[in-house]
Amino acid sequence: MISSFTKRHRKEKWFRRLGLASLFLALLFLGSIFGEIIYKGYPAFFRTVIARESGQISLLNPHARYHLSEAQEWIIASDDVDMYYKHGYVGKQTPTQIQTIEDLKKQGQIRLVFNTAFFTHSDSREPELAGIWGALIGSLLTLFITFLTAFPLGIGAALYLEEFASKTRFIHWIEANINNLAAVPSILFGLLGLVLFIHFMGLPRPSALVGGLTLGLMSLPVIVVTTRAALSSVPTALKEAALGLGATPLQVLFHHVLPTALPGMMTGVILSLARALGETAPLLMIGMVAFIGTPPSSFLDPTTVLPVQIFNWSRSPEMGFVENTSGAILILLFILVLLNGIAIFIRKRFES
Amino acid sequence: MFKKELKIKALGLFIYFMFLAQPVQAKLPLRIVGSSAVFPFAATVGEHFSHKTHEPIPLIEALGTGAGIKLFCGGLNGPDGVITSRPFTLGEKEKCEIQGIKFEEFKIGQDGLIFVRSKREPPFLLTLQDLTQALAEKIPQNGTCIKNQYKMWDEIKKSFPSSLIRILGPAPTSGTYDILVEKIIGSCGPYLRHDGAYIEAPANENLIIQKVLNSPHTIGIVTFSFYVQNNTRLQAFSIDGVIPSFASIQEGKYPLSRPLYLYIKTNDLIAFPALTAYVLEFISMDAIGERGYLSEKGLIPLSPQDQEMMQKRAQHLKQMEAS
Numbered sequence: 001m002i003s004s005f006t007k008r009h010r011k012e013k014w015f016r017r018l019g020l021a022s023l024f025l026a027l028l029f030l031g032s033i034f035g036e037i038i039y040k041g042y043p044a045f046f047r048t049v050i051a052r053e054s055g056q057i058s059l060l061n062p063h064a065r066y067h068l069s070e071a072q073e074w075i076i077a078s079d080d081v082d083m084y085y086k087h088g089y090v091g092k093q094t095p096t097q098i099q100t101i102e103d104l105k106k107q108g109q110i111r112l113v114f115n116t117a118f119f120t121h122s123d124s125r126e127p128e129l130a131g132i133w134g135a136l137i138g139s140l141l142t143l144f145i146t147f148l149t150a151f152p153l154g155i156g157a158a159l160y161l162e163e164f165a166s167k168t169r170f171i172h173w174i175e176a177n178i179n180n181l182a183a184v185p186s187i188l189f190g191l192l193g194l195v196l197f198i199h200f201m202g203l204p205r206p207s208a209l210v211g212g213l214t215l216g217l218m219s220l221p222v223i224v225v226t227t228r229a230a231l232s233s234v235p236t237a238l239k240e241a242a243l244g245l246g247a248t249p250l251q252v253l254f255h256h257v258l259p260t261a262l263p264g265m266m267t268g269v270i271l272s273l274a275r276a277l278g279e280t281a282p283l284l285m286i287g288m289v290a291f292i293g294t295p296p297s298s299f300l301d302p303t304t305v306l307p308v309q310i311f312n313w314s315r316s317p318e319m320g321f322v323e324n325t326s327g328a329i330l331i332l333l334f335i336l337v338l339l340n341g342i343a344i345f346i347r348k349r350f351e352s
Numbered sequence: 353m354f355k356k357e358l359k360i361k362a363l364g365l366f367i368y369f370m371f372l373a374q375p376v377q378a379k380l381p382l383r384i385v386g387s388s389a390v391f392p393f394a395a396t397v398g399e400h401f402s403h404k405t406h407e408p409i410p411l412i413e414a415l416g417t418g419a420g421i422k423l424f425c426g427g428l429n430g431p432d433g434v435i436t437s438r439p440f441t442l443g444e445k446e447k448c449e450i451q452g453i454k455f456e457e458f459k460i461g462q463d464g465l466i467f468v469r470s471k472r473e474p475p476f477l478l479t480l481q482d483l484t485q486a487l488a489e490k491i492p493q494n495g496t497c498i499k500n501q502y503k504m505w506d507e508i509k510k511s512f513p514s515s516l517i518r519i520l521g522p523a524p525t526s527g528t529y530d531i532l533v534e535k536i537i538g539s540c541g542p543y544l545r546h547d548g549a550y551i552e553a554p555a556n557e558n559l560i561i562q563k564v565l566n567s568p569h570t571i572g573i574v575t576f577s578f579y580v581q582n583n584t585r586l587q588a589f590s591i592d593g594v595i596p597s598f599a600s601i602q603e604g605k606y607p608l609s610r611p612l613y614l615y616i617k618t619n620d621l622i623a624f625p626a627l628t629a630y631v632l633e634f635i636s637m638d639a640i641g642e643r644g645y646l647s648e649k650g651l652i653p654l655s656p657q658d659q660e661m662m663q664k665r666a667q668h669l670k671q672m673e674a675s
Contacts, residue, residue, distance in 0.1 A: 062645050066403040090584055125396040125649075206411070291395040293402065293409030294381075302381065302411045315556050316392065317581040317650065322558070 037326045037333075044118060044327025047128060048082040049074040051109035056100060061128050076117065077110070079128045079320035085110060089319060118327060122295050123309060127320025130313070132328050134295035138208060138303040139277060141296060145212020146219060146276050151269060153216075154223030161224070162231040163253055181221035189218040190285025198286060206288045208296060208303040214286055215276040222275070226268025230261040263350035270343040274336050280307040306332050382410035382626055386420030386435035387527055389463055389575050390612050393651050394435050394634075400645065401633040407626045417527040424615065427451055432627050433616040437463065437527040440615065456669060458614045458631060458662055461640055462652040464576040464601040465532060465608040467519075467589040470565050476505075476512055478589050480607055483536045486517050487550055490540035497540035503549070513569075516549075520560045521573035523552040528575065531610050561586065576601065577650025601652045612651070621673045628669050635662045 050059055052073050057065065061076045083089040084101060104110040122134030157178075165171045193214030197203045203210050234257050242252045283289075288308050296303040304312075306328065313325040384394055391414035398410040415423070417436045424434035425448040439457070440448075448455060467478065485508045490497040505512035521544075522528040533542045544550045553560045557578045564572040565585060572586075576596065579588060588596050591607050600606040614634060621628055633639060639646045640653050647653055654662065 062648070063399065063403060092580060092583065124399060125392055126399075206413075287413065287415075289413060289415075291391070291398070291412040291414075293395075293399060314558060315388075317557065317578040319581060 037329050040323055041326030041328075041330045043086050044323040045115050046086070046112045047115040047117065048077040048085040049111060049113050050077045050081070050104060054104055054107070054109040056104065059097065059100065059104075061126055063126065063129060074111075074113065076128050079126060079318055081110075082128050083319050085112070091319065118324070122293055123291060123304065123312070124293060125291075125316075127316070127318045127324050130321070130324055132306065132309065132331060134292060135304050135306045135309040135328075136331075137295040138211075138292075139305040141208035141299055141303060142211040142215065142305050143273060143277055145209055145299065146215040147269075147273060149213055149216030150219040150223050150272070150276075154220050154269075155227055155265065157220075158224045158227035158231065159253070162228045163249070163257070178221050178224050182225050184221075185281075186218055186279055187281040187285060189214055190282030192217060193282060193286045204300050204302075205286070206290045206292070206302045206304070207300050209299045210286055211283055211288055211303065211305065212299075214282050215279060218279065218282060219272040219276050222272040223269055226272070227261075227265045230264025230268065231257060233264065234260045263347045266346045266350075267343045270339055270346070274339040274343075277305075277339070278307055278332060278336060280311055283308050284311075306335075381408040382433070382624075382630055383413075383431040384410055384433040384435060384614075385413045385415050385423050385431045387417040387437045387612070388414035389437045389528060389577075390435035390460070390614070392577060392649060393460070393612075393646050394614070396646060396649055397630070397634045397639055400639065401630050404633065405626070405629050407629065410630060424448070424455075424617070425451060425453060428453060428619065431617075432624065433614060433630075436613045436615065437610060438530065439611075439613060452619075454618045455615050456618050456665065458616070458635060458665065459611050459654060459658055460614050460634060460651070460662075461612050461646065461654055462601050462609050463612050464596050464606055464652065465528065465535075465610075466574055466576055466579040466596050467571055467591070468561075468564060468574055468579055468586040469571050469589070470568075471585055471587050473568065474513075475587055475589055477593065479592050480536055482508055482512075483591070487519060487532075487544050488537050488540060489543040489545050492540055500545055500547075500549075515569040518549065518551065518567075518569060519571045519573065520551045520553050520563055528573075531608075532573065535608055575650075576652060580650040598647070598652055602655060609652075618669065618672065621669060625673060628666070628673050631669060632666050635659070635666055 050056060052075055057068075059077055059081045061078050064075050067075075077085070080091045080093050080097075081101060083091055084093065084098065085105075090098060101110065117129060118131045120133050121129055121131030124130040161171065161175060161178075193210060197210045197213055198205055203213075238256055238260065239252050242256050243249070247255065283305060288304055289312065290302060290304060291312070292302050292304045310325055310328045310332065313321045313328065382398075384398075386394075391412060394410075395412045398412060401407065402409040412435075413420075413431075417438060420431075420434045421436060421440065421444050423430050425444060428451065430453075467483075469475070485491060485500070485502060486505070488500055491500050492498075502508055502517060504514055505517055506514040521532065529544075533544065537544070553563070557574045560572040560574055561578065561582055564570050571589070574586075579586060579596070590596070594600050594606045596606050596608075601609045614631070616627055616631055636644075638644055640651065640659070641647070642653055644653070653659070
C-alpha cells in the first residue's frame with residue numbers, strides 16, 4: 001500500500017521535473033536565438049562616419065562623391081572602413097588604408113554615430129547606405145490591402161457560417177475545407193496568387209496590390225476559423241434571452257453576439273495580420289524578390305516588404321549585410337511584438 | 353452620421369491612392385531580370401546610374417539565368433534587359449526572334465568559381481582531374497563508367513589528407529551548377545554525386561561560407577565576389593596550379609572561370625533613352641575599369657580588347673537612338 005503511494009508521488013515529481021526541464025530547454029533555444037540576433041544586429045544601428053575636413057575621399061561610401069557639394073560635416077564611411085572600425089576586420093584593405101584609419105582615429109576625425117540612414121534610406125547594394133524605409137512602407141501598403149480583403153470577407157463568411165447557415169451537407173463540406181485551408185503551407189497561396197492575380201488578371205508583378213491580395217487569401221481561412229471560435233463561445237443563454245424579449249436575429253447578432261465576441265475576433269485578425277507581415281514564401285512565388293531602391297508611392301508601384309528584404313540581404317556577399325540582416329530582423333520582431341501586445345491589450349480591455 | 357462620413361472619406365482616400373496617384377507617378381523604372389550571380393553588380397550600377405542621370409533606380413530581379421531569359425524572350429512587354437552567366441543558346445535566340453524581340457549582347461566581365469576552406473586548415477593542390485574524381489557521380493575506369501566510390505581525399509591521391517570528401521556547392525537550378533558540370537565532369541554523364549560527398553546548398557552562398565567556417569574538413573564552392581568579401585577568413589584552393597585572382601581569371605588562366613553578360617532589348621530605344629544610358633554606365637571605366645566600383649564588389653574586368661569592343665557596341669546603340 002505504502003509503496004504504491006510513494007511510487008505514484010515519485011511519478012508526479014518526475015513529471016513535474018520533466019515539464020520544467022522542457023520549459024527551460026525551450027527558453028534556452030529562444031534565448032540563444034535572440035541572443036545571437038541581438039549580438040549580431042545591434043552594430044547595425046551604429047555607423048562609422050568620417051569628418052569632411054579630413055579629405056579622405058577613398059574611405060567614404062561609394063555614393064559620397066555625388067553629394068560632396070552638400071554641406072555635411074560628417075560623411076558615412078565605406079563598409080570596409082566601417083567593418084574595420086567596429087570589428088577590426090581588415091578585409092581587402094591595403095596596409096596604407098589601415099594606417100590612414102588609425103591616423104584619423106588619433107585626430108578624432110572618425111567616430112561612431114547612431115545610424116539614422118538605416119531607418120530613412122531604402123534598399124541599396126552598399127551595406128553602409130542600405131536601410132529599411134522602402135521595405136517598411138511596402139509592408140504597410142501590403143498589409144493595408146491584406147486587411148481590406150481578409151477582414152470583411154473573413155468576418156462575413158464566419159458570421160454567415162456560424163449564425164445563419166443551415167447545417168446542410170454542403171455547408172459541412174465548406175466548413176471542413178476552410179479548416180483544412182487554414183493549415184495549408186503558405187507557399188501554395190503564393191502559387192494561387194501567381195496564377196490568379198498575375199497570369200489571369202494581369203496585375204503588375206512586384207506590387208503591394210498583388211502581394212496584399214495573396215496574403216489576404218492566406219489570412220482568410222485563419223480569420224474565418226478564429227472568428228467562428230469567438231462567435232461560438234458566446235453563451236446561448238444570452239442569445240435566447242434576447243430572442244425571447246422579441247429581438248430579431250439580426251438585432252441579436254449586432255447588439256449582443258458581436259460585442260461579446262469582438263475581443264476574440266480582433267485577436268484573431270491581428271494575429272493573422274502579424275503572420276502576414278512576417279511571411280516570405282508566398283511573396284517569393286509572386287516575384288516580390290526584386291531589388292527596389294525607392295519606396296513605393298502607390299499600390300501598383302514596385303514594392304518589397306521587410307521579410308523579403310531580410311531574405312535578400314542575407315544572400316548578399318558584403319560582410320556589412322550580416323549585421324544589417326540581424327538589425328532588420330530586430331525591427332521586424334519589434335513590430336510583431338507590438339502587434340501581439342495590441343492584441344493582448346484589446347482582449348483584456350474588452351473582456352473586463 | 354459622423355462615422356459614416358469618416359468611412360466615405362477613408363474609402364475615397366483609398367481609391368485616390370489606387371488610381372489617381374498613378375498618373376502623378378514619375379517615369380517607370382527600367383526592369384532587368386536574370387542571374388543571381390550578376391544581380392549584385394547590376395543593382396550597384398543601377399544606383400550609380402540613378403545618381404548620375406536622376407532616372408529612377410532600375411528594378412532588378414534575381415530569378416536565375418534560365419528563368420530570366422524565358423521572361424525576356426516571352427513577349428515584347430517583358431523586361432528591358434536580362435543578366436546572364438552564360439550566352440543565349442540557339443534555341444533561346446530563336447524564341448526571342450519569333451516574338452519579334454531584337455536584342456544586343458554585352459559581355460560585362462568575368463566570374464570565377466572558387467573552392468574555399470577555412471584559413472585554419474592547410475591547403476592542398478587540386479587539379480581539375482582530382483575534382484572530377486571527387487565530385488562526379490560516375491567516373492571512368494578501365495574504359496567503362498563506374499559509380500564513384502571515393503570517400504576520403506587520400507584515396508584519390510596519396511599526398512592528400514586523410515579526411516572525408518565533403519564539398520558544399522550550388523544546387524542544379526543555378527547557372528553556377530551548369531558551369532561546374534561543364535568544366536569538371538568528364539565523359540560519364542552530367543551529374544554530381546548524390547551520396548553525401550557533394551552537398552547541394554540552396555542559393556545562399558553566405559550559408560556555404562558559414563558551414564565551411566564552422567565544420568572542419570569542409571570545402572565550399574563560391575563565386576569570386578563572395579570570396580573577395582570574405583578573404584580574411586577563407587582561403588582559396590589553386591586549381592591546376594593556378595591561384596584564383598583578378599589577374600589569373602581575367603587572363604583566362606584560372607580554369608573555372610566564366611563570362612557574365614547583359615542583354616538588352618533594342619526594339620524601342622528611342623522611347624527609352626534611359627536604357628542606353630544604363631548600358632553606357634554599366635560598361636563605363638568608372639564601373640568595370642580596373643579600379644571601378646564593380647571590381648570593388650568582385651567583378652573581374654574584361655580584357656582591354658573586349659572592353660573596347662563593348663564600348664563600340666554601346667556607341668552604336670547611341671547612334672541607333674539618335675537616328
